Amino acid sequence: MHEPTRRNVLKGLAATAGAPMLASCSPGGTAQTEVTASATTARFSTTAPRATRVWGYDGQAPGPGFRVTQGTRMVRRFVNRLPVPSTIHWHGLRIDNAMDGVAGLTQTPVPPGQSFTYDFLLRDAGTFWYHPHIDTLEQLARGLSAPLIVLETEPPDTDADLSFLINHWWLDGDGQIANDFTRNEETPRDPAATSHLTVNGRAPLVWGTAQNERLRLRLINGTTGRILDTSAQGLSGWVMALDGMPLARPRRFDRVTMAPAQRVDLLVDVTADPGEEAQLRTAGGHVLAAFPVEGVASASPRPTPGPLPPNRVARPDLRNARRATMRMTGGALGALGRAKIRGGATLSQAELVARGLSWTMDGYAGMPDTPFLTVGEGETVMIDIVNATAEPHGMHLHGHHFHQVGQGGRLVPLRDTILMDGGARMTIAFVADNPGDWMFHCHMLAHQAMGMMSWIRVGDRRTAMDIGRQRSGFWEAGDIC
Ligand SMILES: [Cu+2]
Structure with missing residues (x-):
């Protein structure tokens, strides 16, 4: 009821x-x-x-x-x-x-x-x-x-x-x-x-x-x-x-x-x-x-709505982009193979599975010691994502929204998480304009817990807390709520 x-x-x-x-x-x-x-x-x-x-x-x-x-x-x-x-x-x-x-x-x-x-x-x-x-x-x-x-x-x-x-x-x-x-x-x-x-x-x-x-x-x-x-x-x-x-x-x-x-x-x-x-x-x-x-409520519906006001997001410059490939493996039907783990050791598939690791990103199972990609602040980044597994994944990038790049360089509407079918490939693009260390991982959280996570670094090497202090003036732009 x-x-x-x-x-x-x-x-x-x-x-x-x-x-x-x-x-x-x-x-x-x-x-x-x-x-x-x-x-x-x-x-x-x-x-x-x-x-x-x-x-x-x-x-x-x-x-x-x-x-x-x-x-x-x-x-x-x-x-x-x-x-x-x-x-x-x-x-x-x-x-x-x-x-x-x-x-x-x-x-x-x-x-x-x-x-x-x-x-x-x-x-x-x-x-x-x-x-x-x-x-x-x-x-x-x-x-x-x-x-x-x-x-x-x-x-x-x-x-x-x-x-x-x-x-x-x-x-x-x-x-x-x-x-x-x-x-x-x-x-x-x-x-x-x-x-x-x-x-x-x-x-x-x-x-x-x-x-x-x-x-x-x-x-x-x-x-x-x-x-x-x-x-x-x-x-x-x-x-x-x-x-x-x-x-x-x-x-x-x-x-x-x-x-x-x-x-x-x-x-x-x-x-x-x-x-x-x-x-x-x-x-x-x-x-x-x-x-x-x-x-x-009324005799007829309201007129067709116009779009919501856009948020200000920098447009990627695809011709001058930093390009990288992110390959994902694992799962019951996909080839997990050998992969690195935190600390630098390379493990066999059996050793990975014994540690509860079943998924990889860019050859790592679990959080890598070093970023998958380091880019300058303001650079356009294009990542070719290869889902070499048989299952769908919902890939989430922190700190930025990104476009999927369609036919002829068409920019698909912005997202922060994108669904990829098993075996799919896609290219995403964004302007890396938010400095710091940002996770890129599967939001199917069992996959993440079993290894499907990585990260990128935007800007020079500073800790997150240093960046926070440096940019504290930026935060004070708004009224406190
Ligand atoms: Cu997943």
Whole structure:
């Protein structure tokens, strides 16, 4: 059964539907200066015998997250009340390297009981999210993820602006998380474990609406490894942005495919009749969100929307690009072969598998000692990615958005995470204009945990913390929010 609508409670707010707490710079929002990670409980299934023990941000799994306006400076003290070290990675934000939250690369992990202050300027408006970047598979699967919505200074005209953070949970018969975190795998050992997809922790999320209302839906694939194929009934509209970057030409929304960590912004008009229910659902028929239609908001829908205002991203100069090849191997059906590991040793396939390493990038299994590529600040980089495995991967570059390079040098719209089919090759291009050490890895987190990770260095050799100090004037450009 559907839960009662929250419409009357949240209507009119730029709301994270399903989340009772909002943090925002806008009037009526709750200014919040901390993000606390801790053990808590959540209810993902009405049939579960009891609440699920999870790890959450600010007492919830997934966390309530933040809505902040573009151009502001965001300062958040991360307080770790988990039993393990953690960090926060602000996924998709082009921020200072020292704030990127990658344990062992850009910061030391925050021990239990301690804190770390993240401080950065929000350059880009769009749909982003945050999660730990240490033991990421386990920490995300236990509940640590939250939306980070950066609002345009003049948002498009809508009746509601909803972020939908999609998570997946394996629950045992007692309603508890069933993953076996001693193995870096997506699937639990217990064959009786049940699979649950939630939106903002609800299954399904319910949002009451009216015919011809226009909704902004910000879909975030926060699963650890699922490709989500999503379509709608009773809703008609446009894809407005991918991974937080607006499309110059919005395209009609029919269905969208999202790799783990990818985001899609939709503007949809409610076309279902009063008394009907519009739905957002997966290709498998699973209802992610239900929109019961009560009445008619207006006689006709709003006019076709124009594009969202673009974020300022430098255009790659393909003729003068630094070019490199990134080859990925491994998996059950792909050739893993020999590979290097951290420290420089080269191991046989059997030795790698014995250490839980099944995937490689550029001949390394696991985090390499040295960057895959070092480029000058401001250089255009082209990476030819060769997926020499039989499985799809969702490749994420930190600190930059990139274009896939299409036929004749055509630049495909910007992304920070791209889905590659098994056996596929593609070329990506970007201007390396954000100095520091940036991870490039698979966001199917079991693959990452089993070796599929690498990094690039932009600019001369300085530590992330040095860059942070040098650029502190840059951060102070915005109002603190
Ligand atoms: Cu992968």
